[in-house]
Amino acid sequence: MLDLPAFRSSRKWWPAALFDESMPPGRVRAEDWLSPTVSGVTIIRNEDDPEGGVVATLEPNEVVEFVWHEERGSVEITLMPDGTWSLDDPRDDRTVDMFQPEGAGPVDLPPSARIAASNWFAWDEDYETCMDTMDEFAKALADMSAPVAADGVRITVDMGFWSQGVKFRVSADGTTLEALNG
Numbered sequence: 001m002l003d004l005p006a007f008r009s010s011r012k013w014w015p016a017a018l019f020d021e022s023m024p025p026g027r028v029r030a031e032d033w034l035s036p037t038v039s040g041v042t043i044i045r046n047e048d049d050p051e052g053g054v055v056a057t058l059e060p061n062e063v064v065e066f067v068w069h070e071e072r073g074s075v076e077i078t079l080m081p082d083g084t085w086s087l088d089d090p091r092d093d094r095t096v097d098m099f100q101p102e103g104a105g106p107v108d109l110p111p112s113a114r115i116a117a118s119n120w121f122a123w124d125e126d127y128e129t130c131m132d133t134m135d136e137f138a139k140a141l142a143d144m145s146a147p148v149a150a151d152g153v154r155i156t157v158d159m160g161f162w163s164q165g166v167k168f169r170v171s172a173d174g175t176t177l178e179a180l181n182g
Contacts, residue, residue: 015044016065016165017055024049030066030168031177034058042174060172063180065165072118072159075111078152083139087111088154118159125155 012026015033024046027033035043044056044064058064076088121137122130129144131137137157142148168177 010071011068012070013066013068015055016067017044018046019067026069030068030166031175033066034170034174034177036174040174042170058170058174060170060174062170063167064170064177065167066177067165068163069120070161072114072161073111074124074156074158075115076154077134077138077157078154079138079142079145079148080152081142081148081150083142085134085138086152087115114159118161120160120162122158123155124158127158 012028013030013033014023014026018024033044035045037043040060042058042060043054044058046053046055056064077085078088079085115134118134119132120130121132121134123137123141129137129141131140134157141155167180169180170177
């Protein structure tokens with residue numbers, strides 16, 4: 001599992017059952033999704049659902065899966081008509097490492113390494129087009145956009161990393177999760 005400590009502060013969790021193109025805001029910890037009831041059952045609820053949608057009902061010791069996302073910042077690229085791209089401005093003003101606490105120093109990753117450490121790419125003006133690699137993203141955006149000028153167009157690409165499913169066991173009281181290996 002990819003773990004870059006510099007980006008961990010942006011990590012948000014979701015129940016895997018909610019992993020879709022339209023999701024409620026993520027939570028800082030997977031446990032933040034748990035709502036134990038007096039009957040000993042734990043509910044995972046999507047508060048953004050107008051009907052208060054119950055995503056899952058869990059028993060003590062049941063195994064549940066969550067996914068997490070970390071922001072990887074933004075980069076400026078020049079998108080060419082054929083879907084190829086080149087990295088332009090390595091320090092976009094919304095890049096995560098520009099907001100490190102004073103004295104913490106910059107993240108030790110150049111933009112090209114952040115691109116390599118990401119598996120989610122989206123145009124900052126339209127999150128409807130997102131892909132797993134920068135190459136796939138640039139090709140798809142060029143194919144779907146109005147004609148791109150022969151000398152290319154400069155765009156900002158937001159990047160992130162989505163985890164694979166992480167399994168947890170629900171505690172006996174339904175308030176905590178124990179990470180399971182494997």
